[in-house]
Amino acid sequence: MIVGIDHFVLTVASLEATCAFYQRVLGFERIDTPGRPTALAFGGQKINVHEISRTFEPKAKAPTPGSGDFCLITERPLDEIRARLEANGVVLELGPVERIGARGPMMSVYFRDPDGNLVEVSQYLR
Template sequence: MRIDHLDHLVLTVADMAATVAFYTRVLGMQEMTFGDQRKALIFGQQKINLHPAGHPIAPHAASPAPGSADLCFITTDGIHEVIAHLQDCGVALEAGPVPRTGATGPITSIYFRDPDGYLLEVSSYDPSERAP
């Protein structure tokens, strides 16, 4: 078996409306309603399914809890543009910019948190240093 790419992941959230508002306003994702009024966030060719805390949708993680993950998103914007946008949105930076290693090479990352306390990392690749 060979895995090609990630299709979606699931976040357990305490306040669905606050989470949707944050990810659409701050990260520019699109809200999606599907199935039995389930919520998801769409970006590129991926999505994040949202499960309400206390009412996870089966099957689910062994111990679903808000704030229990950290996620890294890649941006094509300059990292300083992202920092300015976060400041305009009133989002406090937790760390960065700092050098890190991404899936295909060196990245520059910044860190902040969403309403549930999930650690979010937004990173940019230097195109000249990206692995083939």
């Protein structure tokens, strides 16, 4: 019935700080459309970004900056991801560590964005 995720929403303290972080650190594309939430696009998905003072309806019952915890998949070597994090002053919180994802075993690194959301970047083991 369900085949994937199109987007999810992050509620943030600062739209500008969050977008700059994901653009710089992970290479996301920022999309601004009048009357719509700002989006950060990557692959075939996106993250809609709601600033806490400017949310869009409908929304989560109690949107809060820093409450996100999600995993992103990469095809790049994790050493490359780690180097990019380090070059951008992002502290690696954990990893690489082995995890089990939706499609099987993977190696993951964890870090936090400007709001404290936990971001996991993973590469499936072949």
